[in-house]
Amino acid sequence: MISIQGLTYRYKQGPTLQFADWHLKQQEQWLLLGASGSGKSTLINIMSGLLRPESGRVEISGTSLYGLSARELDRFRGRHIGIVFQRPHLVRSLRVAENLELAQSMAGLRSDRKRIDLLLGELGLSEKSDRYPDELSQGQLQRLSVARALVNKPLVLIADEPTSSLDDQNAESVIALLREQAAANEATLLIATHDKRVRDHLNNEYIL
Ligand SMILES: Nc1ncnc2c1ncn2[C@@H]1O[C@H](COP(=O)(O)OP(=O)(O)OP(=O)(O)O)[C@@H](O)[C@H]1O
Numbered sequence: 001m002i003s004i005q006g007l008t009y010r011y012k013q014g015p016t017l018q019f020a021d022w023h024l025k026q027q028e029q030w031l032l033l034g035a036s037g038s039g040k041s042t043l044i045n046i047m048s049g050l051l052r053p054e055s056g057r058v059e060i061s062g063t064s065l066y067g068l069s070a071r072e073l074d075r076f077r078g079r080h081i082g083i084v085f086q087r088p089h090l091v092r093s094l095r096v097a098e099n100l101e102l103a104q105s106m107a108g109l110r111s112d113r114k115r116i117d118l119l120l121g122e123l124g125l126s127e128k129s130d131r132y133p134d135e136l137s138q139g140q141l142q143r144l145s146v147a148r149a150l151v152n153k154p155l156v157l158i159a160d161e162p163t164s165s166l167d168d169q170n171a172e173s174v175i176a177l178l179r180e181q182a183a184a185n186e187a188t189l190l191i192a193t194h195d196k197r198v199r200d201h202l203n204n205e206y207i208l
Helices: 040-047 070-080 096-106 113-122 138-150 168-184
Strands: 002-010 016-019 022-024 029-033 055-060 081-084 156-160 188-193 204-207
Touching: 002 040, 016 040, 029 040, 029 168, 040 156, 040 188, 070 081, 070 096, 081 138, 096 113, 096 138, 113 138, 138 156, 138 168, 156 168, 168 188
Parallel strands: 029 188, 029 204, 081 156, 156 188
Antiparallel strands: 002 016, 002 022, 002 055
16 A cells, blocks of 8 residues: 655765665554664655655555656645644644645645534544634644644555653553544554654554
8 A cells, every 4th residue: 555665865964764665554553663863754754755765666555656746746645645743734824624624725625624523523623623723732733733634534644753742641642543543534554753652552563
């Protein structure tokens, strides 16, 4: 479903990174593990379509990401790849539901308020639908970024260090939320982390 082959990346004033081939099947749930500096964020960005590798391929459901034009890649990413960033990427001047509508229109999809209301309900944010991001707590913002990642029913849900700034209880609940939501949306889940607390929860590991 998602696979990488022969990937390398070279930073101009930095190291050349090589990544072993990897194949993730539909609906599998994986951890990407590695010490600080081992290349997790680099690999996540390449697999998310955000960073063109020096060589190699990333294939998602038969589409070679870096064979697409920039415009096609933007569309594909918006439509099929849900990314939960370490810090939520939200538009502060738009309300919660409007942020999700924006994610739909950026992927070239029609506004689907039913989908938005369903997700906000599942993530305990129904009452915040007309609020602005600045009016939300950290935990609520994190749930909103999960909603944003899932709103277009992506094939893949990718999270980069989703628990690094959280206490034990919140870390547990974010992992549970990602797992449940990936399963409910039939998405493949990939979590990059160096957080040992996450390790017990998923049994597929790719180690850098
Ligand atoms: N813009 C850059 N220019 C040069 N080198 C870079 C750049 N970004 C990252 N690197 C180097 O590339 C390597 C991999 O970095 P990356 O951020 O992918 O690691 P990571 O595993 O995500 O680390 P962490 O867990 O600390 O976030 C590191 O040695 C880093 O110093």
